[in-house]
Amino acid sequence: MAAFHDLLIRKLQDHSELGAADLAAIRRLPASERTLRPNEDIVRQGDKPNVSVVVVEGTVARYHTLPTGRRQYLSMHIAGDLPDAQALFIEIMDHSVGTIDQATVALVPHSALLALFEERTATGFAIWRETLIDAAIFREAITNNSARPLRTRLAHFCCEQYYRARAVGLAKPGSCRLPLTQTQLGEMLGASLASIARAMQGLRKTRSMDLQGGELFVNDWSRLTELGDFNPSYLHLRKPSRL
Amino acid sequence: MAAFHDLLIRKLQDHSELGAADLAAIRRLPASERTLRPNEDIVRQGDKPNVSVVVVEGTVARYHTLPTGRRQYLSMHIAGDLPDAQALFIEIMDHSVGTIDQATVALVPHSALLALFEERTATGFAIWRETLIDAAIFREAITNNSARPLRTRLAHFCCEQYYRARAVGLAKPGSCRLPLTQTQLGEMLGASLASIARAMQGLRKTRSMDLQGGELFVNDWSRLTELGDFNPSYLHLRKPSRL
DNA sequence: CGGAATGTTGATATGCCTCAACTAAAGTGG
DNA sequence: CCACTTTAGTTGAGGCATATCAACATTCCG
Numbered sequence: 001m002a003a004f005h006d007l008l009i010r011k012l013q014d015h016s017e018l019g020a021a022d023l024a025a026i027r028r029l030p031a032s033e034r035t036l037r038p039n040e041d042i043v044r045q046g047d048k049p050n051v052s053v054v055v056v057e058g059t060v061a062r063y064h065t066l067p068t069g070r071r072q073y074l075s076m077h078i079a080g081d082l083p084d085a086q087a088l089f090i091e092i093m094d095h096s097v098g099t100i101d102q103a104t105v106a107l108v109p110h111s112a113l114l115a116l117f118e119e120r121t122a123t124g125f126a127i128w129r130e131t132l133i134d135a136a137i138f139r140e141a142i143t144n145n146s147a148r149p150l151r152t153r154l155a156h157f158c159c160e161q162y163y164r165a166r167a168v169g170l171a172k173p174g175s176c177r178l179p180l181t182q183t184q185l186g187e188m189l190g191a192s193l194a195s196i197a198r199a200m201q202g203l204r205k206t207r208s209m210d211l212q213g214g215e216l217f218v219n220d221w222s223r224l225t226e227l228g229d230f231n232p233s234y235l236h237l238r239k240p241s242r243l
Numbered sequence: 244m245a246a247f248h249d250l251l252i253r254k255l256q257d258h259s260e261l262g263a264a265d266l267a268a269i270r271r272l273p274a275s276e277r278t279l280r281p282n283e284d285i286v287r288q289g290d291k292p293n294v295s296v297v298v299v300e301g302t303v304a305r306y307h308t309l310p311t312g313r314r315q316y317l318s319m320h321i322a323g324d325l326p327d328a329q330a331l332f333i334e335i336m337d338h339s340v341g342t343i344d345q346a347t348v349a350l351v352p353h354s355a356l357l358a359l360f361e362e363r364t365a366t367g368f369a370i371w372r373e374t375l376i377d378a379a380i381f382r383e384a385i386t387n388n389s390a391r392p393l394r395t396r397l398a399h400f401c402c403e404q405y406y407r408a409r410a411v412g413l414a415k416p417g418s419c420r421l422p423l424t425q426t427q428l429g430e431m432l433g434a435s436l437a438s439i440a441r442a443m444q445g446l447r448k449t450r451s452m453d454l455q456g457g458e459l460f461v462n463d464w465s466r467l468t469e470l471g472d473f474n475p476s477y478l479h480l481r482k483p484s485r486l
Numbered sequence: 487c488g489g490a491a492t493g494t495t496g497a498t499a500t501g502c503c504t505c506a507a508c509t510a511a512a513g514t515g516g
Numbered sequence: 517c518c519a520c521t522t523t524a525g526t527t528g529a530g531g532c533a534t535a536t537c538a539a540c541a542t543t544c545c546g
Contacts, residue, residue, distance in 0.1 A: 062382075064382065064383075064386045064390075066386070066390060066391075066472065067472060070390055072385065072386040072389055072390045074382050074385055074386070086375040086378060086379070089368060089371055089372040089375050090372065090375050090376065090379065090479050091479075092476065092479070094379050094382065094383075094476060094477040094479070095382060117364070117368075118364055121360070121361055121364075124367070125332060125360075128332055128371055128374075129332040129333065131371075131374065131375060131378065132329040132332050132333050132374060133333065134378060135329060135374065135377060135378040135381055136329070136333065136337050138378055138381035138382055138384075138385060139305075139307070139317050139337065139338060139381055140307075140337075141381075141385050142315065142317055142381060142384050142385055142388060143307045143309070143315040143317070145385060145388055145389040145433070146315055146388040146389075146432070146433025147307075147309060147313055147315045147433055148309075149501080150501080150502075181523085181524065181525085182524075182525065183524080183525095189389070190388070190389025190390055191502075191503090192502070192503055192504075193524095193525085194502085194503075194504080194505095194525095194526085194527085195501085195502055195503070196525095197525060197526060197527085198502090198526090198527090200525095201526085229309070229310060233335065233337060234337040236333050236334075236335070236337070392533080393533080393534075424491085424492065424493085425492075425493065426491095426492080426493095434534075434535090435534070435535055435536075436492090436493080437493095437494085437495085437534085437535075437536080437537095438533085438534055438535075439493095440493060440494060440495085441494090441495090441534090443493095444494085456543095
């Protein structure tokens with residue numbers, strides 16, 4: 001398993017230019033690792049964390065909890081992602097961060113990150129950029145959940161997960177991990193379990209993708225991007241994956 | 244009309260602590276002002292802008308354009324807002340920025356902003372924080388448009404606009420500008436014109452709010468926040484408005 | 487004053503929800 | 517290793533919220 005420093009560096013280099021001094025400074029970041037069970041919270045809505053999370057292994061999600069108890073997932077994160085970088089400058093968490101399957105995360109003290117930004121402005125800018133790409137993904141989620149019919153929405157979501165897994169080298173040829181239950185897909189896409197089940201069957205019938213046992217299989221990428229109205233430009237990667 | 248420097252400073256001070264040196268540095272920012280007609284684009288999806296926008300007067304929005312031509316509004320911005328700060332570190336625009344009504348904006352060269360961040364780290368952090376609050380508003384929009392019935396969604400949106408207008412001193416007692424047509428409200432909330440019309444009438448009947456002639460009237464704030472399931476904590480303001 | 491843009495209202499269609507029963511798969515303890 | 521329980525997914529019936537289409541009313545504005 002790659003050290004979290006390497007994961008973070010790889011992630012930042014997907015969109016930013018870093019010099020040797022930046023890389024060295026990042027490598028000096030202190031962190032403690034924790035492995036968590038499925039469906040365990042790392043940070044909760046209302047908390048004031050003083051560490052930031054880097055995903056090392058597994059899948060981590062952010063979500064809102066509504067007064068009714070209903071859960072709305074906001075984003076999914078895999079190795080190399082910083083699912084709560086924004087907590088650095090926003091004191092009180094407006095959402096929770098928790099695991100989906102078993103996951104290992106590195107916890108980096110905010111103080112170390114702030115010191116790093118003072119020392120290496122370029123690194124600060126790279127992580128700033130990372131949080132901005134995060135925001136671009138949120139924007140796309142607004143559009144996806146507001147303006148597309150359910151089957152398209154589901155296809156788009158799968159496209160994004162596969163594309164991002166490819167970008168960080170976490171996908172095998174034609175497949176990647178996606179350990180979400182249909183209930184959770186519903187909580188991500190604003191749909192009921194039953195509707196997700198039917199939308200999924202619709203997609204299966206196109207033979208462009210399948211999802212089973214927490215593994216997403218992509219058989220016809222070009223067809224799937226059509227079905228999902230997917231255009232990866234909002235992910236702002238420097239070297240778009242060849243798919 | 245306040246100079247854009249004052250608007251920006253006021254905005255940043257809503258959530259960040261700035262020293263005298265920071266204020267002075269911000270006041271030295273160069274900018275050119277432009278006044279635009281309603282429904283005019285400032286930056287378009289695909290552009291690579293080298294200036295950032297500060298809203299001086301009027302209402303400015305960000306939106307996606309789907310292949311079908313359908314428009315999805317992502318956010319609304321009023322005086323003091325930076326609707327495309329993220330373009331600083333994200334080269335290619337993944338969405339457009341345009342006016343709703345007649346608006347005046349200040350255009351600040353990216354180079355000047357980057358130089359400012361190098362010189363005054365605290366100012367950089369304040370604008371970073373600003374972009375993070377932006378992201379928090381996107382998250383809330385995901386939840387609003389995905390997990391709430393239409394009438395609640397509309398009430399929540401109106402709560403947010405009124406609350407933000409209050410926070411920057413742009414609201415009169417009991418009302419603020421909100422120059423959106425019902426068609427645009429639909430494109431914001433992922434709903435059709437007809438449904439917005441009916442949801443609006445439902446809200447009017449509660450006597451908690453009304454929207455007419457581009458002016459939002461709030462008659463019963465506490466009732467409206469209930470109807471809209473609105474909790475302002477996601478806006479991350481230091482001194483929550485007393486309403 | 488006439489034309490365009492905006493909002494209202496009704497009728498009908500439909501996508502998705504809810505509820506419910508059932509199947510299948512995955513853990514768990516004897 | 518099997519019976520039991522739990523969790524996940526499938527399928528059907530019926531209902532509701534919202535979409536679509538269309539006609540009309542209203543306001544804005546040149």
